[in-house]
Amino acid sequence: MEKRKKLQRSWMLYDFGNSAFATTIMAAVLPVYYSSVAASGLEEGLATSYWGYSQSISVLIVAVLAPILGAISDFSASKKKFLQFFAFMGIIASILLFFVGEGDYILASVLFIVGSIGFSGANIFYDGFLPEIAGEDDIDRISSGGFAFGYIGGGLLLAVNIVMILNPGWFGLADTAMASRVSFVTVGVWWLVFSIPLIKNIKEEKKVLVKRNQSYLSTGFSRVGSTFKEIRQYKQAAIFLLAFWLYNDGISTIIRMATVYGSEIGIASNDLILALLITQFVGIPFTFFFGWLATKITAKKALNITLFVYLGIVIIGYFMNSSLHFYILAFCVGLVQGGAQSLSRSIFGRMVPADKHAEFFGFYGISSKFAAVIGPFMFAFVGQITGNSRLGIISLVVFFIVGIILLRFVDIEKGVQEAIKATEPEGEVRVKPR
Secondary structure, three states: OOOHHHHHHHHHHHHHHHHHHHHHHHHHHHHHHHHHHHOOOOOHHHHHHHHHHHHHHHHHHHHHHHHHHHHHHHHHHOHHHHHHHHHHHHHHHHHHHHHHOOOOOHHHHHHHHHHHHHHHHHHHHHHHHHHHHEEEEEEEHHHHHHHHHHHHHHHHHHHHHHHHOOHHHHHHHOOOOHHHHHHHHHHHHHHHHOHHHHHHHHHHOOOEEEEEEEEHHHHHHHHHHHHHHHHOOHHHHHHHHHHHHHHHHHHHHHHHHHHHHHHHHHHHHHHHHHHHHHHHHHHHHHHHHHHHHHHHHHHHHHHHHHHHHHHHHHHHHHHOOOOOHHHHHHHEEEEEEHHHHHHHHHHHHHHHOOOHHHHHHHHHHHHHHHHHHHHHHHHHHHHHHHHOOOHHHOOOOHHHHHHHHHHOOOOOOHHHHHHHHHHHHOOOOOOOOO
C-alpha cells in the first residue's frame, strides 16, 4: 500500500514540475518576450501571426503523433522510455530559450515548437500510467490530485518569475529581458527536478510482447488504423470522446484567447497577468474539491456541473467591459478548469481496455490537440465576419451545449464493462456507476 502511495505521489509531482512550461512559456512570459524582443524587428501584426503559426504547427505535429506514439508504446511496453524522451526534449528546449535574443524569432519559434512537442508528447505517456497506478476507488482522486499539483507547481514558479521580471535588480539581473531569459531556464530546471521521482519509481507493466515483422513506425501507423476501427467496439468510450472533443474545444479556446480578448477590450496587461495567477491558485483547492465531489455524486454529474459553469463564463465574457469583470471570469475559470480536465481524464481512463492505455490515450490526446486549432479559428472567424469579437466568444456556447447533450448519452458503467470484456471475455465484473 505504501509503495502504491509513493508511486501516486511521484506521478502527481511530475505534473507539479511540467506545468511550469504551460504557465511560464506557453501562457505568460514567452508570448510577451517573443513579441517585444525576439520579433522586435517585425511589424506588430506579423509578429503576432508568426507566434500563431508556431502554436498551430506544434499543435498539429502533436495531434498527428499522439495516436502513433500511443500505439507504439503499447506494442513495445515502453511508456516510461517515451515519457523520458519527450520530457527531456521539452526540458532542453526550455533551457535553450535562454539564448534567444533580439530578432531571433525563428529560433524562438523552433524551440517553442520542440518544447511543446516534448511537453504534450510526454503527457500522453504520463496519462497512460494513470490506470496502472490508481484503482477504481481512487482514480478520480489521483487524477484530480495531479491537476491540483500542476496548479501549485506551475503557479508557484510563475509567481517567482513574474516577481523576477518586474524587479530584475532584486535578483542581480540587468533588465527585464534578461529576467525573462532566466525564467525559461528555471522552467527546464523545475521540470527536471520534479520528474526525477516518477522516472525513478515508476515501473513498466510486464507484458507478453508479440514478435514483430516491421518497424515501430510501421507498427504504429498500422495500429492507428486498426484502433480507428476497434474503438467502435467501445461505444460508450467513443461517445464520450466526441463529447470531450466538443466541450474541451470550448475550454481550450477560453484558455488561449482570454488574454488576447481582454487586451482588445482595453484591460491592462498587469491585470491580465494577475488574473492568470488567480486562475492558477483558485484552481488548486477546487480541483481537489471536484475530485471529492465525484465520490459523492458520481464523476459524470460533477463534470456536468463544471460544463454548466463554463456556459456562464462564456456569457460573462460576452458582457465583459472592465478589469473587474475579467477578474470574475478568471476566478470562475479557476473554479472548474482543473475539475473538468481531471474528471474527463479519469472517466475516459475507466473505459480504456487494460492493454491499450497509451494507444487510447493517444486518441484522447489527439482530441484535445485538434480542439486547440478549431475553437480559436471559430472565435476569430465569427469575430472577423461580424466585426465584433464579443460574438466570437458567444459562439463557444455551441461547443458546451452539444458536449453536455452528448455526455448525457454516456453510460460509464457500461463503458467499464465493455473494456473489461475486451480483456477478460469470460469475466463478469460489476462496478459501481461513476
